[in-house]
Amino acid sequence: MAKSQQTYNKIEKEKQRRKKREEKQKRKEARRAEAKEKGGGIQFAYVDHNGNLTDTPPDPTQKTLVEAEDIVLGIPKKEETDEDKFNPIRNGKVSFFDHSKGFGFIIDTENNEKYFTHVSGLIDEIVENDTVSFELEKGARGMNAVKVSKI
Incomplete structure (x- = not known):
């Protein structure tokens, strides 16, 4: 057992x-x-x-009381402010430009911001300390100056 x-x-x-x-x-x-x-x-x-x-x-x-139509799901649409209606043409001074490499930097006269510019975005030939007008465009690393012309 x-x-x-x-x-x-x-x-x-x-x-x-x-x-x-x-x-x-x-x-x-x-x-x-x-x-x-x-x-x-x-x-x-x-x-x-x-x-x-x-x-x-x-x-x-x-x-x-809240109406169902008044409830916004997601991000509400951005309203235009005075900052959004700024003049797209800005003025600045060329702080650095290298002709051999084809790029340089422009300092905006209004807010002292430094913007990158490339030879492909130039209308006129520029050199350092030139006063220029330009427009801003969103680039890969920030805002770029395009349509750059001498004043």
């Missing part, structure tokens, strides 16, 4: 597990009984008209 596979150690571990389960069930029942005695039930948190959490319900007179 074969011996039982249940060893003393296995039986003791099973007893401990059973005891833990029973204790947990007793604590759970005690919490339920305590909640019934208090009678408070579930506590509520309200959100007032400013978006703050409170324990009192919000005032219905301060409620505002």
